[in-house]
Amino acid sequence: MDESPWRYAFRSVAGTAHIKSRTVCQDSSLCHSLTDVDGNEVLIGVVSDGAGTAVCSAKGAEMACDHFFAVLYEYFARGYKATEIDREYIVKWISGYQEIILREARSANRTVKDYACTLLAVVAGSDTTVFCQVGDGAIVVSTGETRSEYAVIFWPQQGEYASTTNFLTDLNASDYLDFQTMGAVQDVAIFTDGLERLSLVHNTKSPFAAFFQPLFDALRNAAPFDADKTSQLLEQFLSSERVNERTDDDKTLILASRCASPPDET
DSSP states (O other): OOSSSEEEEEEEEOOHHHHHTTOOOOEEEEEEEEEOTTSOEEEEEEEEEBOTTOTTHHHHHHHHHHHHHHHHHHHHHTTOOGGGOOHHHHHHHHHHHHHHHHHHHHHTTOOGGGGOBOEEEEEEOSSOEEEEEESSSEEEEEESTTSOEEEESSOOOOOSSTTOOOOTTSTTGGGGOEEEEESOOSEEEEEOGGGHHHHEETTTTEEOHHHHHHHHHHHHHOSSOOHHHHHHHHHHHHTSHHHHTTOOSOEEEEEEEEOSSOOOOO
C-alpha cells in the first residue's frame, strides 16, 4: 500500500521553440510530501517559469523552487503547521529569495532582472491548503464530491503591457502576490503559461475539465503506483505531438491527488 495519502507527478519539459533555438528549458518544478508535527502528510508543490528574455532565468527559476522548498522543510521541521502560514510569511520568503538572487547576480556580474521568473506554489495539509502566485500560469483544484469539476485559484497575471507578466525578482513583487487559503483539497494541478491554451477557457476564465480529468483519473487509478514512472509518463505526455501542436513554449505540470486508499493491485 502507499505510505502517503498523496500521489503526485511533476515534470518540466523544453518547448519546441526552445529546442529549435537550442535554448535550455527555463521552467523548474518540485513536488514532495513531508510529515508535520501531528504526523499528517503535507504536500508541497512549487513551479517557476523563467522569463524568456532573461539570460539567467533558468537559474532563477531553479533557485526559486529550491529555496521555497528548503524554507518550508525547515518551517515544518520546527513544528509549525500549514494553518499558520499567512501572507506575511510568504512576503518574508520573497524578500529572502530576492536577497539570494542579488548575491548571485553580483557574484556573476549580472543584474537581478537577468534571473526573472514567476512563482506558483501550493502547501496542502490535512485540513488547510495554502496557495500563492506571482506571475502567469495557474493553479487548478477539483471541487465537489465526484472530483469531476474544477476551479482555478488565481487567473494568470498580466503585466503593465500586453504579453508581459509580473516576476518574483521585481522589487515590488510582494505587491503582486496572490495569496489564498482554503480547507483540504483532493486534487491539484500547478502549471506554467506554456499549458494555458490547453487547460484554461479564457472567455469564461475557467479550467478546461476535459484536459484535467483524464490526467487525474490516471494518477488515482495507477496500480501499483510509482512516482518516478508516473512522472516519466507525464513527461511523455508533455512532449507529445498533440501537446506540441498547441504550444511551442516550455511546459511544466504538477499533478497531485489525495487517495484515501490505493486501488486494488491484484
